Amino acid sequence: MTRRALLDDAVARLQASGVEDARRTAEWIVLEATGATRAAIYARPDVVVDPAECALAHRYVVRRATGEPIQYVLGHTDFYGLRMTVTPDVLIPRPETEEVVEEALRRIRPRAAPWVLDVGTGSGAIALAVATERPDAEVFAVDVSPGALVVARANGDRLGAAVKFLEADVLLPSFAAEVPPAFDLIVSNPPYVPQAERAGLQREVRDHEPATALFVPDGDPLVFYRALAGHAEHLLRPGGWLVAETHADLGRDVVALWRRSGLDAVEVLPDLAHRDRIAVGRRRGERSD
Template sequence: MDLDAALRDATRRLTEAEIEGPNREARILLMHAIGADQTGLLRRRGGKLTEAEAGTFQAMVTRRAAREPAAVIIGHREFWSLDFLVTADTLIPRPDSETVIEAALDYRRDRPPSRILDLGTGTGCLLLSALSEFQDAWGLGVDLSPPAALVAEANARRLGLADRAAIMVGRWTDALAGRFDLILSNPPYIPAGDIPGLMPEVERFEPHLALDGGPDGLDPYRRLFGDLPRILLPGGLALFEFGIGQAEALVALAETLSLKVIDVRRDLAGQPRVLAVSHP
């Protein structure tokens, strides 16, 4: 099969499926199918695909046209310049979540944490990215999903961080007895009634366990904010990602529970995205 023709056909199919950026998505899938990077793809333009490459590429395009996310199809996604394994059991790491790591560095660069906790770790992207920056720290990731915890463990090994990261299956802080000086979390924050209206890539293919934040999307924060005095060291920092339109309610909740609100950080699109809190 002619490579350029295959790419054009894939772009057409993804356009018809209403995929945003269909040519870019087709190129990502093609690079994975032939085992090449951007340079390798350019070198092969005008050439042919092998029968195996063509079959793999066509199967991947069919899955993407059905709105399965490209990150799940190819099995990995970049986050904080690190490469993370991704499966259908985990949320796909998103650039918005890098705001959590940026905030951690801004607030703790001069006082690096020694013990980091990531609640709802998923792929481990927050925990492992933080450990890559705070190189004397040890971290614990907690997730309710055993398959997600296995993905986080695999990512820790792949990134050479397994000696400083432990992954545990559990419900939030139930099994925790120690305290941490940096806590990170991207908990479920989608109101349950809004999930059926999400884009198909999310509603059909990402785990609802990691999306459903209860009737108003804030149930996990009520639980976690209440636990902070027990698990956050005095002078420690907790960073929580949240959804669009939730900042005001979360600030009010934190203040009601006598937490100290340090900042509301905005993401690259200018949306309020991360709440930084501590406790007296």
């Protein structure tokens, strides 16, 4: 089978399965299976593909056609310029979370050798992006999922980033005792999708990504933001920042909650689509160091 035939076959199968952007997805699959570049695929479409590579591409197509996200199929995604391994144990990092990283980095820009804590690290995307951009920082990352921490540690080892990964549950009162104190920044992309929205999600998200990383428990949509604000008093240095991604419908509620919790300079910032998605607050007081 030639490159052109392999690509056309993948496009047709994916389109028949209702996969959005079937051609681009088929290109990713053919590139991954053959190791060729996109330019080579189109410049030399009549090159015959090795049968083993054809078989691998077909397996990828079958998996994607059933609704499995392409990032899980290929085993990786790109985030903030970093190649991140992803598995069904972790949420797939989204482009909007890169904006959270940008805001977090902006808040610690004036601080030398800042201490940073990433809560609910998943694949380690936020922590590793911060550590890569700020190699002088002491970065810690926690997650409640042992499976997620396996992925995060592997990403850290591969990228050579000195992030300390810990297993801890931010919803427990003991959380503050399980991590070091005195952070300049706590950053988080916590679960924030209400259970009521589950049925309306894309099948790729609903059926394949880890529910514990997506959905808030019934009854309190602000439970994770409440926990973050409560721990901030003990874990943030005076003047330290709390930055978290939010559901677009919860941004104003998070602001009100954090203000009642005693945080200062609280605001919710829009993402590039002009949705309220990044909550920011600061522990009162000035740094003494």
